[in-house]
Amino acid sequence: MGWFLLRRLGSMVLTLFLISIVAFLIIQLPPGDYLSTVVGNLQRNGQTVDPAELVALRQRYALDQPALVQYWTWVSNIVLHGDFGQSFQHNRAVATLLAERLPLTVFLGVITFLIGWLVALPAGIYSAVRKYSVGDYILTTVAFLGIAIPGFVIALAFAFIQFRYFGTSVGGLFSPQFVDADWNLGKLLDLINHLWLPVLVLGLAGVGGTIRVFRANLLDELHKPYVVTARSKGLSERRVIARYPVRIALNPFISTIGWVLPGLIGGEVIIAKVLGLQTTGPLLLQALTSQDMYLAGSIIFILSALTVVGTLLSDLALAAIDPRIREGITT
Known part of the structure; x- marks a missing residue:
């Protein structure tokens, strides 16, 4: 039974890793990146964009880095800090929204x-x-x-x-x-x-x-x-x-x-x-x-x-x- 549990835990970790890759690919599917979506939504609503805030967000999510670095940043933020990113539609942290709904x-x-x-x-x-x-x-x-x-x-x-x-x-x-x-x-x-x-x-x-x-x-x-x-x-x-x-x-x-x-x-x-x-x-x-x-x-x-x-x-x-x-x- 113990060996069975260890094998299942190992396969669970591998499955979660693959799931995280699929979820990250979903994040990357829309054209452009996260910031381009944020800027587009703000401009459609007639709001101005603070360049300093864009630079901070780009560094926070490593959007100026290759996709592998972006994936690692996203996963490490979730595992180490519970940071799932920012919801541009609600203009709130994703973790806060999940804490209210989940x-x-x-x-x-x-x-x-x-x-x-x-x-x-x-x-x-x-x-x-x-x-x-x-x-x-x-x-x-x-x-x-x-x-x-x-x-x-x-x-x-x-x-x-x-x-x-x-x-x-x-x-x-x-x-x-x-x-x-x-x-x-x-x-x-x-x-x-x-x-x-x-x-x-x-x-x-x-x-x-x-x-x-x-x-x-x-x-x-x-x-x-x-x-x-x-x-x-x-x-x-x-x-x-x-x-x-x-x-x-x-x-x-x-x-x-x-x-x-x-x-x-x-x-x-x-x-x-x-x-x-x-x-x-x-x-x-x-x-x-x-x-x-x-x-x-x-x-x-x-x-x-x-x-x-x-x-x-x-x-x-x-x-x-x-x-x-x-x-x-x-x-």
């Missing part, structure tokens, strides 16, 4: 993931064990609706219901009077009152897909010889299902834990725009459309790094729950 994105991702599993796994087990029952047909219908209906349509429908029938303001995660208020019990309750809508909308499609895939995996396992043997030993049906086939059917989901956050970012951009959520999805969309190079490259780099770390954790979780994988690692 925690909410991760929080929504974790909450959506946990609630989705808490709903989807029992539903998938029931749907597989009670195959072709009335409950199975109901869960299947709900799952297909969650997969088929676009998330932004669901967001619009629930936002209307929330505002029309419950009188709750839509847009963002706080009512206007709590946006700038200090944290207290009222602000926490207001957050909970607004949080259910994005979690429901973001998680509905994932829950539907999880129910369908988990049901199919579990149906494949329920009649295999090891399950029949467990039943012949006199174990209760509930214990047989929970101890053996469910653990095996979980493997595909645990192996994809690392994809949860990037999948959320990719799927929540339009939903976040509809609901007014201050997450990294709309920020990345704005950065790409406005060629805000350092902001776009930094978000892509961080999300990719989180994917790599999440994949490592999912591999370790698989090894912990599946003895076949542990045997493969130790041999």
